[in-house]
Amino acid sequence: MSTNTLAHLLNPASSSDDSIIIPDGPTLSYAQYSDEIERIAGLLAGAGVKPGRPVSIVLVNNLEFMVLFLAVARAGAIAAPLNSAYTVDEFKFFMEDADSQLAIVPPGTHLGRDAADQLGIPVLDASLDGSKVVLSNSGGNITKSADAQAPSPDDVALFLHTSGTTSRPKGVPLTHANLMKSISNIKNHYELTPEDTSIIVMPLFHVHGLMGASLSTLNSGGSLVIPERFSASSFWGLQKDNNATWYSAVPTIHQILLMRADDDNAPHESFRFIRSCSSALAPAVFERLEARFGAPVLEAYGMTEASHQMSSSPMPPGKRIPGTVGQATGVEVAIMDMAATGQLQKTGDIGEIVIKGENVMHGYNNNPEANAEAFVDGWFRTGDQGFLDAEGYLSLTGRIKELINRGGEKISPLEIDGILLKHPAVAEAVCFAVPDEKYGEVVHAAVVLNGDTDQEGIRAYCREQMADFKVPDVVYIADALPRTATGKIQRRHMVTAFAEGK
Incomplete structure (x- = not known):
């Protein structure tokens, strides 16, 4: 039996060490x-x-x-x-x-x-x-x-x-080889050891919770604390009771923990590191996380087709650059021209992010058309737009199909989201394209507030921070933003949720 399969995933320092800890339930040794x-x-x-x-x-x-x-x-x-x-x-x-x-x-x-x-x-x-x-x-x-x-x-x-x-x-x-390579990349990058304990807050049916937090920890000989669902009110108790050293989550969960931090008596020194993935982490949220919880925040970039992780901020003492998803982690990352001709871009030039690696799938299931479009010269096209700097740090500028085309001006939704989240009264934000007779598309945004402001106050703030054509024409004040089960915001659903019939 090959050792490069999930049958040989478990790697305890001692078979008596804790592997799975279920709050108010059993604990299993390895x-x-x-x-x-x-x-x-x-x-x-x-x-x-x-x-x-x-x-x-x-x-x-x-x-x-x-x-x-x-x-x-x-x-x-x-x-x-x-x-x-x-x-x-x-x-x-x-x-x-x-x-x-x-x-x-x-x-x-x-x-x-x-x-x-x-x-x-x-x-x-x-x-x-x-x-x-x-x-x-x-x-x-x-x-x-x-x-x-x-x-x-x-x-x-x-x-x-x-x-x-x-x-x-x-x-x-x-394949087993895809998964084991990704698990190894994650384990090695975050320097996971049997001393680590991870609290699982993401669903296990998705690669973020499964690969990014769970299987990587088991392969390091560490312990998993697995509540049935994420609960902000019990999170810090679990961290303290189990001496948890890290967790990985989408920005939504980080923001919930931040909003409740003082009420929940969250510690000012907590984890060895905090990982963020599956959605862009706004620089303003990054800074608040590090300041409040006293732990380095490492933003990662992953997708299902790559068995999850492709890049991440480095561990200290490496530089963490807010607004980037760090450097490649055991995967080749490059930027291809937007026409996908196979021409790779120069440092700093924006294009489509493409990847190669042993963790990358061999092709979609029974879908030759999608495969022909997805692979160019051995590179897998992620569908994301971005650029690499001289040190190999990757910045995402948005999903290519989600870029807003306002009268020929291409607008990155991630840029607008990040600026909205810098507003002191905005807790959550998402901008999206709405069809328009004159411009083709215009920018709308939806926000959840944690302070005193209104639509015009937010638009005035935006005008100070960005070019006029990027300022949202309409800002919807919402109690909550629609999300998938993994905490992702799907911009294509926002028009239906907010703009239609308004």
């Missing part, structure tokens, strides 16, 4: 966790799970998920985790697109179960008995075990879908 993965892999094989085919995992952040994910991979099958909050139609699309052989769901009524039943996909329930995972179906608990086939590095281990920010979600198959 020995217990490893035994449980092997036991469940055998039960899956005994239940007829075939190597090389996906298994849809419809579970929240819990011990069952962490065992089932690695057990499916250990059995040579493909883990296909799904957001447990999907609708029946969403479950059906993702299960059918993956050609799932089995769905694993919680006991009781669940839309994931309904979707699988409608598609004729067998279902197993996953529950917990103490620290043991129980698999069952209508016939009772699964007890028959068989030898699980060991995976190889080139086997697909994980099947996910793109977030579909600009189009229909595409299937992304990632």
Whole structure:
């Protein structure tokens, strides 16, 4: 069995060290966790799970998920985790697109179960008995075990879908070798050791929570604290009780923790580092985070097709430059001309960010048209626009398809977001394009306030900070901004949420 697979992910300094800590639940040592993965892999094989085919995992952040994910991979099958909050139609699309052989769901009524039943996909329930995972179906608990086939590095281990920010979600198959390279890159970059403990606040069905925080920590021999969901009110208690050394989150969660910091008696010296990823972190939020929590903030850049991380701010004493996503981490990063002819840009020139590396997928699932468009001369096109400076620090200027074209002037939404967030009364902000008869598109913005101001006050502030053509024509004051389950803002939904019918 090759060691470059998820079957050899766990890397404890001692098998008695804690691996998984469930608040108000069990704590598993590495020995217990490893035994449980092997036991469940055998039960899956005994239940007829075939190597090389996906298994849809419809579970929240819990011990069952962490065992089932690695057990499916250990059995040579493909883990296909799904957001447990999907609708029946969403479950059906993702299960059918993956050609799932089995769905694993919680006991009781669940839309994931309904979707699988409608598609004729067998279902197993996953529950917990103490620290043991129980698999069952209508016939009772699964007890028959068989030898699980060991995976190889080139086997697909994980099947996910793109977030579909600009189009229909595409299937992304990632091999064991892809994942292990990404995990190694993350572990090495953040200098993770068995002394580290990470609080998991991101969903495990997404690469940020799964790869960026969980599997990388397990590969370092560290410990994971896994609450079922993020709760700002209990976050600092978990940090203190478990001596947690880091966490990774989207800017939304960082901003929530900042807004509540004083009320929650958050410490002024906290983690070894704080990681931010999956959405742009405004420089103003970066500075407030470091000042309030007394820890270096490292912004990372990742995407599903790259098994997550591509670049990150360096660890101290390296420079952290707000507004950048740091330097490449075990991946080649370059800037290609916007026509995607294969011509690479000079330092400082803006273009499309392209990548190469062992962590990059080999191609979308059954989608030759998308693959022909996505790869140029061996480079994968990220769809993001940005530039590299002389020291290799990468700055993102926006999703290419989200740039606002106002009368021929191309406007970066990230730039406007960053300026809005510098306003002392603005807690959250997003700008977006709205169709316009005269200019083609104009800029609108939505904000959540934490102070006293109004639309005209914000627009006046913007006029002091940016050229007139970039100033939002309309600013919507909102109680909250619509987000995906992973905390991302999808700009294409903002017009429907705020501008239509206004």
